[in-house]
Amino acid sequence: MTDAARAAELAARGSYGRLLALLSSRTHDIALAEDALAEAFARALSHWPAHGIPDNPDAWLLTTARNRLTDSQRRQFRFPTVNEIPDMPSSELADGSIPDRRLSLLMVCAHPAIAQDLHVPLMLQTVLGLEAKTIARLFLISPVALSKRLVRTKAKIRDAGIPFALPCDDALRERSTAILEALYALHAHDWQDPAENLGDEAFYLADLLGRLIVDNAEALGLAALIAFSHARARARIVDDMLVPTDEQDVTLWNDALIRYGKRQLHCAYVKSSVGRFQIEAAIESVHIARKETGSTDWLALNKLYVALLKIAPSVGSLVAQAVVTGRLHGPRAGQEALDAAETVTGSGYQPLWAARADLQARAGNHLAAAKSYDKAISLATDGPTINLLARKRAQELNK
Amino acid sequence: MRYTFLLYTDPADLSDMTPEDWQAEKEVYGAYIGALQKAGVFVDTDWLQPVHSATTLSLKGGTRQVQDGPFADTKETLGGYFVIDVPDLDAAMVWAQKCPAAKTGKVEIRASAMGGE
Incomplete structure (x- = not known):
């Protein structure tokens, strides 16, 4: 798909999410709203070519979908959660814009009464309009x-009366965290299995969330993190082979996304409420700085990983910090850190073995490195990672 | 070493499926098979007819006993299998985690007892 086509698709998704959020916040019935909206889009396809595109396509779609909703509610009596759909106050459309209820919809998707592994699929389906x-x-x-x-789940949302209103204070913070966790999971999934190309969706939602909950420093941090990662996407996989961050061609990095990430991270920083996503974004920004400085500041990375491991310990950052230790204090120190990390990760963790192989190679222990590779x-399941590891292994065997 | 994944799923999850549903289902398993092949670990797989078509046979005790149905009646039934060739259980577990059946049912991982490569 071309960039322009992709942009058009994302723009269409923008109105899809807005319209669905508005329709479902009125009825609390996401499935019904989806059906009505699908019919409205289908009508647009048959109606617009003959009669011309309306001045405000979104308003046309909304009115059409709302009429469908009223019809279908009249036709089939459902649970009387909503007796009648209120008429659209004219002020809502006075300036031609659709009010944005997508944050409420995201809050519903990440409600604690909904199974956690459904948070991301629900968000992708309702806010972005992706098919199941x-x-x-x-x-x-x-x-x-x-x-x-x-x-x-949609029936449960309707029947259990999960509210479409924004919760206040503590609940808002807790639910925002659930949305951020879901988006982070989406981003991590894309990052680990790059062949699946979910990066655009993760970035779209993170940017949206950063704008919808502006006073949440972690939302901005996550938007920055995903933007920085996304900025390196083209340099990260070349000819179906993963390229390590410090070997990537910096001219392939996207400057607009880098600027965006820096801006978000700065806005987060001035709120002085540090968190895991901001630290991870800061780690990315250190890598990104190589484009200007020509080198990687391993000392800064070490400090950030120490902070990250304190706030949010994970096997990934444990191994990453051992790699940084290896760069700062030599392969032997790195190996010791990795051996300690293995007691936590277990022996079935691919990044641990890739890091170990790299340190063995740097220490000149080529056969051991090849075995670790x-x-x-x-332990690798995606093509680009397997291809990188195989190339490195071959290099070691040739030494 | 060869490992077999026995895929246990609830047949109720797959009831009243349209041809389009089957097509979508096949695409997901096709993507998994593709990943296994790309990594060079794929050996074999099969998708089994539903458990109501099972026949269980035994000669234990000297007489032939034929039972119409599966050996054990359980909610989750054996629906298919994968055979893969990977160095150890760590690697087998990584691939089992990626198997679509693991997300909706259970995957039993069994190492081959035949030995050798």
Whole structure:
């Protein structure tokens, strides 16, 4: 798909999410709103070519979908959660814009009464309009099983009366965190399995969230983190092979996204409420700085990983810090840090073996490095990672 | 070493499926098979007819006993299998985690007892 086509698709998604959020916040019935909106889009396709595109396409779609909703509610009596859909106050459309209720919709998607593994699929389906079939393929889940769970969950949202209003204070913070966690999971999934190309969706939602909850420093931090990662996407996989961050061609990095990330991170920083996503974004910004300075500031990375491990320990950052230690204090110190990390990660963690192989190679222990690469390859499941590890392994065997 | 994944799923999840549903289901498994092949670990797989078509046979005790149905009646039934060739259980577990059946059912991982490569 061309960049322009992709941009058009994302713009269409922008109105889809807005319209669905508005329609479902009125009825609390996401499935019904989805059906009505799908019919409105279908009508637009048959109506617009003959009669011309209306001045305000979104308002046309909204009115059409709202009429469908009223019809179908009259036709089939459902649970009387909403007796009648209120008329659209004219002020809402006075300036031609659709009010944005997407944050409420995201809050519903990440409600604690909904299974955590459904948060991301629900967000992708309702806010971005992705089909269940597409989501299932991206995550390698049975499409039928996923569709059934999504249908059941939407019925639960309707019948259990999960509110579409924004919660206040503590609850708002807790729910915002749930949305951020879901977006981070989406980003991490894309990052670990780059072939699936979910980066645009993760970035779109992170940017949206950063604008919807402006006073949340972590939302801005996550938007920065995803922007920085996304900025390096083109340099990260070349000819179906993963390229390590410090070997990437910086001219392929996207300056607009880098500027965006810096701006978001700065806005987050001045709120002086530090958190995990801001630190991870700061780590990315240190890598990104190589484009200007020509080198990687391993000392700064070490400080950030120490802070990250204190706030949000994870196997990934444990291994990453051992790598940084290796760069700062030599391969032996790095190996010791990795051995300590292995007691936490277990022996089945691919990045641990890739890091170990790299340190063994730097220490001149080429055969051991090749063996560690063998183990890392056996634990990798995506093509670009396997290809990188295989190339490094071959290099070691030739030494 | 060869490992077999036995995929246990609830047949109720797959009831009343349209041809389009089957097509979507096949695409997801196709993507998984593609990943296994790309990594060079794929050996074999099969998708089994539903458990109501199972026949269980035994000669234990000297007489032939034929049972119409599966050996054990459980909610989750054996729906298919994968055979992969990876160095150890760590690697087998990584691939089992990626298997679509693991997300909606259970995947039993069994190492081959035949030995050798």
